[in-house]
Amino acid sequence: MLVFILRRLAQSAVVVVAMSVLVFAGIFAIGNPIDVLISPEADAFERAAAIARLGLDKPMHEQFIRFVDSALGGDLGTSFVHGVPALGLVLQRFPATLELALCAMLVAVVLGIPLGLWAGLKPDSLAGRVIMTGSILGFSLPTFWVGMMLIMAFAVTLGWLPAGGRGATASLFGVQWSFLTADGLAHLILPALNLALFKLSLVIRLARAGTREVALQDYVKFARAKGLAPARVVGVHILKNIMIPVVTVLGLELGSVIAFSVVTESVFAWPGMGKLLIDSILQLDRPVVIAYLLVTVLLFVVINLIVDLVYSLLDPRIRLGGGRA
Amino acid sequence: MKQVLPTVAALALLAAAPTPSQAATLTVGTSAEPSALDPHYHNLGPNTRARKHVFESLVSMDAKMRLQPELAESWRAIDETTWEFKLRKGVKFHDGTEFTAQDFVYSVCRIPNVANSPSSFTVYTKGIAGIEAPDPHTLIIRTGKPYPLLPVELSTFGIISAKAAGGGAVTFDKAGCKAESWPTTQAFNDGSLMIGTGPFKHKSYTKGDRQVLERNPDYWGPQPAWDTVVFRPITSDGPRVAALLAGDVDIIESPPVQDIERLKSAPNVSLAQAQSNRVIYLALGVQDTPPTITGTDGKNPLKDPKVRKALSLAVDRDAIVKRIMMGVAEPANQYLPAGFYGNNPEVTVATDANKAKQLLAEAGYPKGFQLTLGTPNDRYINDDKVAQAVAQMFTRIGVQTQVDATTANVFFSKRNKQEYSVFLAGWGADSGEMSSPLKALIATPIKEKGYGTTNYTSYSDPELDGMLDTALATVDDAKREKLLQAAVKRAMDADIIIPLHYEVTVWAMKKGLSYEPRADQYTLAQKVTPAK
Numbered sequence: 001m002l003v004f005i006l007r008r009l010a011q012s013a014v015v016v017v018a019m020s021v022l023v024f025a026g027i028f029a030i031g032n033p034i035d036v037l038i039s040p041e042a043d044a045f046e047r048a049a050a051i052a053r054l055g056l057d058k059p060m061h062e063q064f065i066r067f068v069d070s071a072l073g074g075d076l077g078t079s080f081v082h083g084v085p086a087l088g089l090v091l092q093r094f095p096a097t098l099e100l101a102l103c104a105m106l107v108a109v110v111l112g113i114p115l116g117l118w119a120g121l122k123p124d125s126l127a128g129r130v131i132m133t134g135s136i137l138g139f140s141l142p143t144f145w146v147g148m149m150l151i152m153a154f155a156v157t158l159g160w161l162p163a164g165g166r167g168a169t170a171s172l173f174g175v176q177w178s179f180l181t182a183d184g185l186a187h188l189i190l191p192a193l194n195l196a197l198f199k200l201s202l203v204i205r206l207a208r209a210g211t212r213e214v215a216l217q218d219y220v221k222f223a224r225a226k227g228l229a230p231a232r233v234v235g236v237h238i239l240k241n242i243m244i245p246v247v248t249v250l251g252l253e254l255g256s257v258i259a260f261s262v263v264t265e266s267v268f269a270w271p272g273m274g275k276l277l278i279d280s281i282l283q284l285d286r287p288v289v290i291a292y293l294l295v296t297v298l299l300f301v302v303i304n305l306i307v308d309l310v311y312s313l314l315d316p317r318i319r320l321g322g323g324r325a
Numbered sequence: 326m327k328q329v330l331p332t333v334a335a336l337a338l339l340a341a342a343p344t345p346s347q348a349a350t351l352t353v354g355t356s357a358e359p360s361a362l363d364p365h366y367h368n369l370g371p372n373t374r375a376r377k378h379v380f381e382s383l384v385s386m387d388a389k390m391r392l393q394p395e396l397a398e399s400w401r402a403i404d405e406t407t408w409e410f411k412l413r414k415g416v417k418f419h420d421g422t423e424f425t426a427q428d429f430v431y432s433v434c435r436i437p438n439v440a441n442s443p444s445s446f447t448v449y450t451k452g453i454a455g456i457e458a459p460d461p462h463t464l465i466i467r468t469g470k471p472y473p474l475l476p477v478e479l480s481t482f483g484i485i486s487a488k489a490a491g492g493g494a495v496t497f498d499k500a501g502c503k504a505e506s507w508p509t510t511q512a513f514n515d516g517s518l519m520i521g522t523g524p525f526k527h528k529s530y531t532k533g534d535r536q537v538l539e540r541n542p543d544y545w546g547p548q549p550a551w552d553t554v555v556f557r558p559i560t561s562d563g564p565r566v567a568a569l570l571a572g573d574v575d576i577i578e579s580p581p582v583q584d585i586e587r588l589k590s591a592p593n594v595s596l597a598q599a600q601s602n603r604v605i606y607l608a609l610g611v612q613d614t615p616p617t618i619t620g621t622d623g624k625n626p627l628k629d630p631k632v633r634k635a636l637s638l639a640v641d642r643d644a645i646v647k648r649i650m651m652g653v654a655e656p657a658n659q660y661l662p663a664g665f666y667g668n669n670p671e672v673t674v675a676t677d678a679n680k681a682k683q684l685l686a687e688a689g690y691p692k693g694f695q696l697t698l699g700t701p702n703d704r705y706i707n708d709d710k711v712a713q714a715v716a717q718m719f720t721r722i723g724v725q726t727q728v729d730a731t732t733a734n735v736f737f738s739k740r741n742k743q744e745y746s747v748f749l750a751g752w753g754a755d756s757g758e759m760s761s762p763l764k765a766l767i768a769t770p771i772k773e774k775g776y777g778t779t780n781y782t783s784y785s786d787p788e789l790d791g792m793l794d795t796a797l798a799t800v801d802d803a804k805r806e807k808l809l810q811a812a813v814k815r816a817m818d819a820d821i822i823i824p825l826h827y828e829v830t831v832w833a834m835k836k837g838l839s840y841e842p843r844a845d846q847y848t849l850a851q852k853v854t855p856a857k
Contacts (some may be wrong), residue, residue, distance in 0.1 A: 014413060017484070019598050023710075030734065030735060032737075032741070033734075033736035035734070035738050035740075035741050036733070036734045036737060037443040037444055038443065038444040039368040039369065039444040039448070040752070040765065040778065040779050042444055042445075042448055042778065043448060043772065043775035043778055044772040044775075045772065046444070046445065046447065046448055046779065049445075050442075050443060050444060050445070051439065053442075054443070063703060080443055081360045081367075081443060082360050082361060082532075083360075083361060083366065083440070083441035083442070083443070084510075084511065084514075089532075092532070093533060147564075148563055148564070148567065151564065151567040151571065152567065155567065155568075155571035155573070156567055156569075156570040156571045159571065159572065162565045162571065162573050163564065163568040163570075163571035163573045164559060164564055164567070164568055164573065165534065165535070165559075165568075165573065166534050176531075189643070234334070266560070266561045267561060267563075267564050268564065269557065269558065269559040269560070269561070269564055269565075269568070270421055271531065271533030271534035272533075275560075276533065279358075279560065282703075282732075282733070282734065283734075284734045317453045
């Protein structure tokens with residue numbers, strides 16, 4: 001187990017280094033931040049001063065060495081636009097995104113697994129077909145459009161929920177969270193639903209496919225023949241076995257939900273990392289973009305590690321450490 | 326989950342019930358967020374908008390960008406290089422200390438000393454050669470050379486409290502003021518130094534989410550109608566409109582053009598609009614080797630005034646305004662609309678495709694040539710669509726035109742490297758007068774004078790530069806306006822910067838509110854009033 005974790009950490013370090021090089025080179029390929037940052041009224045002296053202040057007068061490799069040097073000390077640079085440490089800026093926005101992503105995952109699991117089970121057990125029923133058709137919609141409708149439709153329906157027409165923003169927050173462990181206040185929860189519902197839609201469809205499909213496969217296995221037939229209650233057959237024998245692919249995929253998808261909640265955050269003006277990323281790309285705020293991407297890479301690495309561990313708990317046949325145990 | 330569901334149901338009920346009247350809170354949906362609350366950190370529109378609620382300047386601009394007194398009650402030029410400002414008495418900062426001349430001195434001193442400033446306000450303070458305060462409510466400001474724009478430039482930056490920032494004794498020195506330390510941008514962002522003289526006091530700020538202000542009961546001027554003002558950045562256009570329709574916010578800035586018809590027909594929304602100080606223009610490059618022109622054997626046809634005139638004649642400005650801008654623009658015949666200082670009523674533009682073809686033939690291009698027009702596609706209202714229309718109008722007179730539309734940050738990089746022979750861009754005259762576009766867009770790039778900072782056309786007309794020199798050294802307002810009018814005539818005759826239209830700025834708000842639309846595009850909560 002320890003060997004496995006150590007090896008994974010070493011792999012992760014390589015990924016992080018490779019990513020930082022790629023990201024740094026990539027961000028250099030788009031535009032010159034000076035052209036966006038500086039007021040057009042500024043004169044040539046001002047421009048030169050600002051370029052020097054931001055270190056943009058140095059060649060790329062020198063800037064990269066300087067970046068690596070300070071990154072090793074935990075400093076990912078200072079935001080060009082906001083003038084504060086880029087990493088702090090990203091981490092400050094992290095709770096809002098995490099909260100949104102976890103709520104979305106919760107919606108996807110709590111709704112998706114029962115619906116998928118139902119569709120798998122009764123594939124030819126009307127409900128089963130409706131569920132499957134619905135999941136196709138969930139896959140194919142663009143998030144931006146669905147978000148706008150949710151706003152138009154529940155905020156503009158019905159007036160039940162707010163159209164965007166984060167609402168009131170309360171503090172827990174020194175961090176501000178929305179789900180602790182009624183107002184915050186009201187603000188959370190629509191964006192979480194919007195973000196959940198794609199994952200919900202995914203879970204439904206995975207659960208349905210798993211159920212259909214498992215339901216025909218001998219041990220399920222045997223359990224039924226033994227006269228076990230249908231609830232126990234479904235709840236224990238089927239459910240436990242369809243969870244492995246669901247956990248794997250959800251683990252990976254949690255990373256992507258956090259990393260790519262960009263669209264939902266823009267539509268609902270949710271002050272998370274995704275919105276920060278978009279704004280930073282538009283303003284060519286290089287340090288923030290780099291900090292964001294590195295944080296995301298680390299997040300993926302950690303999540304993958306946790307997924308592997310949970311996996312082994314669900315199915316003892318899967319041994320970590322390459323079978324030398 | 327057990328607890329969540331009843332909460333949701335209760336909320337739904339609450340929201341459906343009529344909410345108690347909250348007339349004293351105004352929520353504003355803004356299209357961009359300031360990069361910091363520090364009033365001296367970043368010379369950028371959203372920052373200035375945020376600043377104007379808490380920090381005031383000596384002089385301010387009204388909705389039509391005419392100068393008016395703010396913390397200075399009056400001012401006059403004693404001679405060509407000396408100005409006297411009489412300061413308002415009895416003005417209190419939010420912490421209760423009195424505003425005096427020292428606060429101005431300290432603010433001017435701090436501006437060059439803001440760490441990490443991406444775009445500093447020093448452009449507006451470096452004309453100042455000396456400041457004296459014979460008494461706490463009089464300022465004598467000396468300039469190195471005649472500097473008529475001094476009052477205009479003093480309207481651009483806010484005045485912070487010297488005492489709160491620990492600078493009670495700092496004296497002005499052109500070479501650099503001496504102080505032990507200067508306040509950090511962080512001290513403004515966390516609210517500890519948000520002490521101004523403005524109509525609102527700082528209450529709280531969550532980056533990316535909201536800024537909350539409350540009324541300053543001791544304000545020297547008229548009291549704003551709102552006890553509390555909340556600014557919420559909603560940068561996406563559609564969601565900003567939805568937030569207004571849903572009642573989340575009371576007023577929004579720049580709703581997208583395509584939604585304006587819908588907002589007009591919505592029963593509980595009213596609109597306000599005004600011509601802005603921003604002109605959308607085409608710039609024609611006269612480089613020796615044109616980067617995006619083909620079919621001319623490497624020669625640059627734009628060097629010929631006849632070709633430039635032909636391109637200007639090809640543009641049908643009324644059609645662009647009506648069909649593409651949906652009326653949210655005004656055809657432009659120079660760089661600032663009528664009524665602005667320096668506008669020359671005698672300057673006109675015309676549309677005449679036949680004349681244009683004839684001029685092209687006279688210039689030796691009867692069959693035209695090929696051209697690529699560069700444009701951003703997310704910077705100005707409908708920018709890429711306008712460029713497409715212009716391309717069709719050029720093609721109609723025989724100049725086969727393609728459009729190269731890219732996102733703003735890529736476009737500006739390419740443009741600044743002069744990779745376009747012709748490009749579309751916009752210029753907002755922050756000073757509200759004609760020297761701003763003339764100096765930036767068409768004057769010869771001269772570092773020392775700050776001329777030609779946005780001149781990417783390689784155009785140079787020493788005579789025009791000379792006219793600007795004279796105008797910018799003439800303190801007499803009436804005389805200077807005549808000189809600027811003559812300069813704009815000369816610049817327009819050259820057809821280097823071809824104006825297309827002036828953008829119109831729109832605000833949408835709940836019925837029952839009113840807002841005087843501003844040419845400088847700022848959304849100021851103190852000017853939003855419940856309609857009577």
